[in-house]
Amino acid sequence: MTTEGDERALVTALRSDDPEALATLFDRYGDRVYNHCFRATGDWADAEDATASVFLEVWRHRRRVQVHDGSALPWLYGVATNVCRNLTRSRRRRLRALATLPPPQSEPDHADRVTDRVGSTERMRTVLDAIRELPPREQEVLGLVAWSGLSYEEAAAALDVPVGTVRSRLSRARARLATLTSRGAHDE
Amino acid sequence: MSDLTPPPDEPMPDQARARIRAELLAAAQGDRPSGRRWVVPAAAAAAVVVVAGLAGWAMQSGGGGSEGAPAGASTSATSTETATPEPGPTEPGPTEPGPTDVRSIEVSKVPGAQEDHQVDVKERGCARTMRETLPGAAQVADFPDDGVHATSVWVAGDRFTICDVADGMTTTHQPLPLTPGPGVETFRVSSMYLPADGGGFDVTRVAAGVVPDGAAAYDVRYRFPDGATVPAELTTGSDGRTYWRVVHRSAAPEGSEAKQPPIEVTLTLSGVRHDYRLQWGLDTCAQANHGC
Incomplete structure (x- = not known):
């Protein structure tokens, strides 16, 4: 359980070049960034790399860390969104190619967790494939608000855009998805 | 819309967490003093100057307290040498290894x-x-x-x-x-x-x-559409x-971007100048691992 004061003190320490503050921030939010990056990339290994990159970027830009409503998390999501956006550009083509391949078989002697991971990867790729027709900005808002659970205000802070922009992007995204879903249902 | 529900969150594997955490700490700890690396040589240089100054003062003031000072040492020369600890980054760098004679670029x-x-x-x-x-x-x-x-x-x-x-x-x-x-x-x-x-x-x-190999006075400069020339x-x-x-x-x-002026490259090799103009798209997409 963290308080606003904790987080502000943590950010102050980070801005004062304290490596432990970075480690604490990672301990606190590493999993959330990791899952956010997985949802952006559809690949757990890429999510690991991206998470490391995100916190390295945080360290590099530690003087610019912003606290929104007592939390650094929205700013952190903003960094993660930028890192994963760049990562996904290069991965997009690869994912498209992978999507044409038969799904990977889960090996019986693997641990359950590995099998679960294969399943979650397949599922996430399917979801990403489904939203690919959305403009990237709308995908990002969808990822932050619908999937990562940020409020409109937090998403606005993360993306450094007005709250109204977040609302309109999300609204457009939902409308487009509804159209895509119904079109898919008709096609079937 | 239920098809668009992503899989539930999963914790980062412990091994990955430990690895990333260690890397972050190493990066942060390695980075933190790196910005202040000048402190150590500067402090050392300052210390040498102070010692030299004190030695000079002691010698000039005579007295029997100068036993530690080398006889015949020129204090002014010593202090001049030690007061300029910077190696001079733009010097040709005779101690730099390298097969080429490169003078025009740092x-x-x-x-x-x-x-x-x-x-x-x-x-x-x-x-x-x-x-x-x-x-x-x-x-x-x-x-x-x-x-x-x-x-x-x-x-x-x-x-x-x-x-x-x-x-x-x-x-x-x-x-x-x-x-x-x-x-x-x-x-x-x-x-x-x-x-x-x-x-x-x-x-x-x-x-x-x-x-x-063997290039003498090799110089490459790029002039970009915003007017910047970068050596x-x-x-x-x-x-x-x-x-x-x-x-x-x-x-x-x-x-x-194709409506901008082209990126211009000037190569000076052994005193001979060569000019190139990069074509947008063809010559501005050298990357291999992602699109332009």
Whole structure:
């Protein structure tokens, strides 16, 4: 359980070049960034790399860390969104190619967790494939608000855009998805 | 819409968590003093000056307290020498190894010990990307991480490529021969568009190459559409070759970049000047691992 004061003190320490503050921030939010990056990339290994990159970027830009409503998390999501956006550009083509391949078989002697991971990867790729027709900005808002659970205000802070922009992007995204879903249902 | 529900969150594997945490701490701890590396030599130099000053004062004031001072030592010469501890970064650098006589471009650094652990993390990303760009490549040189770009040079057989890491984005270049050709392909740039702090996008152009063996007075300069002229910086690799790199970041144009003036390259090799103009698209998309 963290308080606003904790987080502000943590950010102050980070801005004062304290490596432990970075480690604490990672301990606190590493999993959330990791899952956010997985949802952006559809690949757990890429999510690991991206998470490391995100916190390295945080360290590099530690003087610019912003606290929104007592939390650094929205700013952190903003960094993660930028890192994963760049990562996904290069991965997009690869994912498209992978999507044409038969799904990977889960090996019986693997641990359950590995099998679960294969399943979650397949599922996430399917979801990403489904939203690919959305403009990237709308995908990002969808990822932050619908999937990562940020409020409109937090998403606005993360993306450094007005709250109204977040609302309109999300609204457009939902409308487009509804159209895509119904079109898919008709096609079937 | 239920099909668009992502899988539930999962905790990061403990091993990955421990690895990343260790890397972050190493990077942060390695980075923190690196910005103040001047403190140690500066303090040492200051200490020497103080000692020399005190010795000089003691000698000038005579007295029997100067037993420790070398007889006949010229205090003024000593203090002059020690008061200028800076090695002079723009000097030709007679102690710098390198097969070429390079006078016109500043030699940035001889790569050696990995002082900055952050680079280690970046190298890992490069190594992974390199498996597709130039399989079997080994890193032979790097350019100092300026806080924005960390560029390393990789060689396999008779070809090389570079890996540039900026803003979490890894860019590798299409491999080129270690013996640079005379054509414009030697000077192609990669283009990377990244969101700018104030909105819009910035575009970063990166070019790199090999200084030909035996080249005297080798100089490469890029003139970009925003008017900036950027001279190449050099580094000497563990393979004895000298590599150059140019990095330039500017606001991305609003419309088609092809409507801008071309990027111009001036190469001066052994006193002979060669001019190149990069064609948008053809010569401005040197990257291998992502689109333009």
